[in-house]
Amino acid sequence: MRILLIDDEVELVSTLAERLSFRGIEADWATSGREALEKVAEASYDIAVVDIKMPRIGGIELKRMMAEKYPHMKFIFMTGHGSEEDFRTGSEEAGAAYYLVKPVDIEELMKKLNEVLKR
Amino acid sequence: MPLLKTMKPKFWDYRDVAAGHREQAFNFRRMWKLTVFLTAGVALIPLISLAIIDYHVTQRSIESENLLRTARLVSNTRRTLFFFFAERRAAMDFIARQNNFVALNQPGALEQILKNLKESIGGFTDLGLIDPLGNQRSYVGPFNLLGVNYSEQDWYREVCKRGVYISDVFLGFRQVPHIVIAVKRSLPNGSFYVFRATLDTRKFDDLLSGLEMGGQGDAFIINREGKLQTPSLYHGKVLEKSSLPVPEYAPKTRVFEEKNADGISLIIGYRYVSDTPFILMVVKHKRELMKSWQETRIELLFFLGISMLVILGVVIWMATYLVNKIFLADQTRIATLHHVEYANKMASIGRLAAGVAHEVNNPLAIINEKAGLIKDLFTFKKAYTGDEKLLGLVDAILSSVKRAGAITKRLLSFSRHIEVSIEHIDLKELIEEVLSFFEKEAEYRSILISLEATGDIPAIESNRGKLQEVFLNLFNNACSAMEDGGHLDIRIRPKDINNVLVTVADDGCGIPKEDLERIFEPFFSTRTETGGTGLGLSLTANFLREMGGRITVESEPGKGTTFAVILPVTMERKEENDA
Numbered sequence: 001m002r003i004l005l006i007d008d009e010v011e012l013v014s015t016l017a018e019r020l021s022f023r024g025i026e027a028d029w030a031t032s033g034r035e036a037l038e039k040v041a042e043a044s045y046d047i048a049v050v051d052i053k054m055p056r057i058g059g060i061e062l063k064r065m066m067a068e069k070y071p072h073m074k075f076i077f078m079t080g081h082g083s084e085e086d087f088r089t090g091s092e093e094a095g096a097a098y099y100l101v102k103p104v105d106i107e108e109l110m111k112k113l114n115e116v117l118k119r
Numbered sequence: 120m121p122l123l124k125t126m127k128p129k130f131w132d133y134r135d136v137a138a139g140h141r142e143q144a145f146n147f148r149r150m151w152k153l154t155v156f157l158t159a160g161v162a163l164i165p166l167i168s169l170a171i172i173d174y175h176v177t178q179r180s181i182e183s184e185n186l187l188r189t190a191r192l193v194s195n196t197r198r199t200l201f202f203f204f205a206e207r208r209a210a211m212d213f214i215a216r217q218n219n220f221v222a223l224n225q226p227g228a229l230e231q232i233l234k235n236l237k238e239s240i241g242g243f244t245d246l247g248l249i250d251p252l253g254n255q256r257s258y259v260g261p262f263n264l265l266g267v268n269y270s271e272q273d274w275y276r277e278v279c280k281r282g283v284y285i286s287d288v289f290l291g292f293r294q295v296p297h298i299v300i301a302v303k304r305s306l307p308n309g310s311f312y313v314f315r316a317t318l319d320t321r322k323f324d325d326l327l328s329g330l331e332m333g334g335q336g337d338a339f340i341i342n343r344e345g346k347l348q349t350p351s352l353y354h355g356k357v358l359e360k361s362s363l364p365v366p367e368y369a370p371k372t373r374v375f376e377e378k379n380a381d382g383i384s385l386i387i388g389y390r391y392v393s394d395t396p397f398i399l400m401v402v403k404h405k406r407e408l409m410k411s412w413q414e415t416r417i418e419l420l421f422f423l424g425i426s427m428l429v430i431l432g433v434v435i436w437m438a439t440y441l442v443n444k445i446f447l448a449d450q451t452r453i454a455t456l457h458h459v460e461y462a463n464k465m466a467s468i469g470r471l472a473a474g475v476a477h478e479v480n481n482p483l484a485i486i487n488e489k490a491g492l493i494k495d496l497f498t499f500k501k502a503y504t505g506d507e508k509l510l511g512l513v514d515a516i517l518s519s520v521k522r523a524g525a526i527t528k529r530l531l532s533f534s535r536h537i538e539v540s541i542e543h544i545d546l547k548e549l550i551e552e553v554l555s556f557f558e559k560e561a562e563y564r565s566i567l568i569s570l571e572a573t574g575d576i577p578a579i580e581s582n583r584g585k586l587q588e589v590f591l592n593l594f595n596n597a598c599s600a601m602e603d604g605g606h607l608d609i610r611i612r613p614k615d616i617n618n619v620l621v622t623v624a625d626d627g628c629g630i631p632k633e634d635l636e637r638i639f640e641p642f643f644s645t646r647t648e649t650g651g652t653g654l655g656l657s658l659t660a661n662f663l664r665e666m667g668g669r670i671t672v673e674s675e676p677g678k679g680t681t682f683a684v685i686l687p688v689t690m691e692r693k694e695e696n697d698a
Binding site: 009011012015016018019022080101102103104105106 | 477480481483484485486487488489491492495498499520521524528
């Protein structure tokens with residue numbers, strides 16, 4: 001399983017990627033939508049974990065762009081903001097079960113990743 | 120006065136503290152007074168003026184009517200009296216002209232004439248024939264007056280001078296009042312004789328007493344000295360001086376008002392009867408005459424009083440009704456204004472909470488991952504394993520982050536739902552969420568909170584934010600009512616198919632009975648000193664109404680208060696627009 005973590009906070013994604021690697025998951029990370037699109041073009045990923053609120057290309061938009069190009073990819077959303085709008089669009093795009101609120105529990109993230117992959 | 124208190128409208132003691140310098144515009148008592156005075160004034164002043172004018176006009180017309188009637192009576196009676204004397208004088212004149220002195224002087228002639236006069240005209244007592252020297256040459260009657268000389272008597276001089284004489288009344292034979300009439304017959308040779316008769320007055324007594332008069336009326340005759348010539352009912356006996364003064368001479372009938380010695384108002388009509396010494400008097404009691412007016416006056420005043428009462432009643436009722444309507448409209452306006460203000464405030468608080476939560480969340484997430492990584496290093500890398508103390512520290516950091524994360528999540532969820540519309544809500548979960556805000560306070564104050572759900576409680580359709588506020592308010596009130604160590608019991612159970620019942624019972628200070636009816640009114644608060652706005656319960660009730668639910672309260676001072684909230688399982692769709 002190969003996943004891509006996308007969040008504008010470097011510290012967060014980098015640490016999260018390292019932690020996942022301890023658990024046997026190959027994780028790359030990107031800090032912007034543009035970088036993420038480049039990474040996706042270079043290699044193939046099974047799942048993208050996307051922060052909804054990001055500067056320039058937002059999480060929802062990014063998901064649409066990637067889903068169009070790589071239909072096999074699956075997505076999990078993260079958000080630090082629990083606004084109604086985020087929740088609604090996030091759960092609509094990925095299903096309420098694949099919507100995580102920060103701070104994210106690593107075990108929960110693992111559980112979700114496995115679930116998504118099985119789907 | 121308890122009756123007045125219950126009748127007192129709600130706006131009476133109301134003062135709009137927020138009105139400031141525009142307080143006059145919201146002084147409903149003043150508004151009411153102004154309305155009552157103006158309307159009553161406009162209605163009553165013309166009514167009272169008309170009544171006063173009508174009163175005087177009617178009184179004056181009745182008075183002048185009475186004067187006129189008296190004057191008419193005097194004139195008519197005067198005419199009758201005048202004819203009475205004229206008739207007898209004419210009869211005597213005729214006899215004197217028809218016969219000459221010699222014929223009248225013959226024995227038996229006067230007897231025959233007296234007999235004829237008594238039978239035809241009536242009222243004659245005796246007859247006498249007097250020569251130019253004043254000697255009574257012939258006489259027929261009850262006295263022996265033959266040969267008496269009258270030349271020195273006043274009446275004889277008078278008749279010689281003026282040709283006719285009518286005497287005052289005097290008591291004659293058998294104490295019966297009499298009058299003398301004498302006529303002079305001038306002969307062609309320059310000589311003359313006088314023909315004299317005595318009349319008894321019964322005839323014209325009857326004439327006067329036969330008059331029909333109202334108002335204790337009295338008709339009588341006096342002579343120029345004021346002596347009564349005929350009997351009077353109230354003003355003296357015959358030939359006595361009348362109790363009334365002699366009125367001044369006037370050629371025509373006169374009527375005037377005067378008070379007698381007893382202070383009673385009299386209406387006096389009089390007329391000097393020409394060619395006689397008599398004055399005809401008609402006297403009436405004004406009070407008696409005005410009796411009908413008194414009755415009319417009472418009716419008029421009664422009607423005026425009733426009209427005024429009815430008008431005042433209608434005016435007061437109308438003013439109260441209208442001002443009350445304005446007052447209620449104003450109250451609604453204020454409540455709406457505050458409601459909007461409150462909703463805005465809540466929305467601001469929500470936005471602020473969301474912002475804070477979000478800002479805290481990102482660094483929190485980083486701490487979480489970093490600490491997680493440290494833990495991973497200890498767990499997965501051989502080089503770091505085994506240090507139990509460090510592992511414990513990292514676990515402590517992670518559990519704290521978890522707690523902080525729970526708080527931000529709660530804040531976010533709370534703020535998120537403030538503006539949210541209808542959704543399906545698990546009541547127990549929602550109440551638990553709200554109760555979590557009170558956990559710390561309850562712990563400090565050792566308040567025992569119990570939440571119990573019995574029966575099968577369906578998820579209800581409702582507005583989460585408003586429902587949260589409803590319970591937040593109720594729990595908040597309960598906590599302020601309770602002493603430390605109190606009990607707060609919350610029970611949820613299905614009421615019927617369509618409704619769920621939530622009871623919130625505390626064992627706090629309770630609510631006095633007189634306040635119980637008012638607690639749902641806006642701005643009713645017993646905690647104004649400690650920062651209560653008096654809006655909590657009114658908003659609670661409002662929210663519940665909007666959601667199709669309702670709230671009731673039972674309380675016993677000293678024992679505690681129980682609020683019962685009834686919520687419909689499904690909401691009417693129209694409420695969505697309000698959310």
